Amino acid sequence: HSHLLWLGCFADGMGYENLFMTCWKVREKILDVLERTTGGRVIQGVNRVGGVSRDMDADELKRIEYEIPGLRADFTELTRIFDEDLTVQTRTKGIGMLSKDKAWDLGAVGPVIRGSGHAVDVRSTGYGAYDELDFKPVVRNEADCYARCMVRAEELFTSLDLIENAIDRIPAGEICASVKGNPSGEYYARAEQPRGEVIHYVKANGKKNLQRHRVRTPTLANVPALVHMLAGCELADVPVIVLTIDPCIGCMER
Template identity: 50%
Template sequence: MGKKSVVPFGPQHPVLPEPLHLDLVIEDEVVEEAIPSIGFIHRGLEGLAEKRDFNEMMYIAERTCGICSFGHGLGYVEAVEHIMNVQVPDRARYLRTIWSELERLHSHLLWLGLAADAFGFESLFYEAWRIREKVLDIHEMTCGGRLIFSVNKVGGVLRDINADQQKFILDQMNVLEKEIKNIAKVFLEDYSVQSRSKGIGVLTTKQAHELGAVGPFARACGIKNDIRLTGYCAYGELDFEPIVSNDCDCYARLEVRIKELFQSIDLVRQAFAKIPAGELETKVAGFPKGEYFVRI
């Protein structure tokens, strides 16, 4: 038994893109406990919701997080549309699905890159982020912004994806698939990556369930839970199976995210194959009144 010591970590630290303070309790050079203190980036968006028009609030909802901005905006408009009983046109539903999957691609690549950076594989980090730029180029072409989309609105979407853009995106999907296969090999088969991720950070299925883990994190803990299966947007009409791993460690998280990259590429292709022509938005009259709960 060694002596316990406490090392303060953060709020400013080179590996942290966001501020977080941890008190690391260390025993024999092994971190035994990490006590977090959070709130350094608290802004108070909920207060702003009271002051803004419900149409404007979409743009603020998107700025909850710059990495998953489309998801936040989508959740907000879906909730308002349910309250107001607005039927979104089919084409808008499919476009929303395509943008969410493109965002998932960029978000997962970003996560994988930062993970590589965290376990000290700098060139893999750069490679993942280089591939991610291709997705950002698609965002820029279709929405005008690289990270903040601002194409959703209550009742539909603001922009269309035309035939030329569709062809370009599908071509890029082929390129991405090939390039992601290259980094997938390194992430999943490289010895040094495995030694830094296998058996590390284990969160058992029971713990994940109790702590309320969601998304790829929960799926890497063996919980077969994918909110896309509830069929919001156009997911109900697309064919996919949630990707689950039972290993519960960091390696499982890498694996789930890498497989989801290929799933996202597949979903984008499926959505483009099925997308109907038609209107982009329905007229919305009145104001929303009521409560609704959406999971995205």
């Protein structure tokens, strides 16, 4: 849903209103699934310490599996447009260059660094169930706005593959483990968000409230790369380049 939202906003940033509406029309199908399974369209309150609050029965899993071919057809058409349309090519190819070495040196994450030729994706570490889902990062080598756009477009299909694999392998049983007491000590965790790697750090002393909780968001990590990409660009290209890091300034300001 996040990548479809971004593709629509990216189309809008290029003045391609019809493509914007088409992306968001397809996104509605995803939001319907999220609402059925988590209770929320965009903000999901389903996660709990120890698991999740809602289960998915066999009928719901079959319904999701039944909807995947239609979504795959929608994604194929959207990807074809972003890949072949002259307007998109003119506004993205050779613009906002971020070389492979520079992307690494500036600490870029997510589709930004994968669009510059690096297979950097925290899901490759196998956390959660990713080591059981045949995951492979999407990488492009063009290192421009076009590459970062196509990484996100192609990752739509990666998401469908992960869902199909999960449906086939998800076990029956409890959905939330019993957790007692309050945590003590320090811990940090890395995870892959649609924008890239996020880091959570927590410190606790056994009391009800945490002593410290800090979040390093992917937008913050991608700002140095954005500054580099904007240097010397045409004014008309600024919105397109900025959008290619999919900035979320609100979460970055945490």
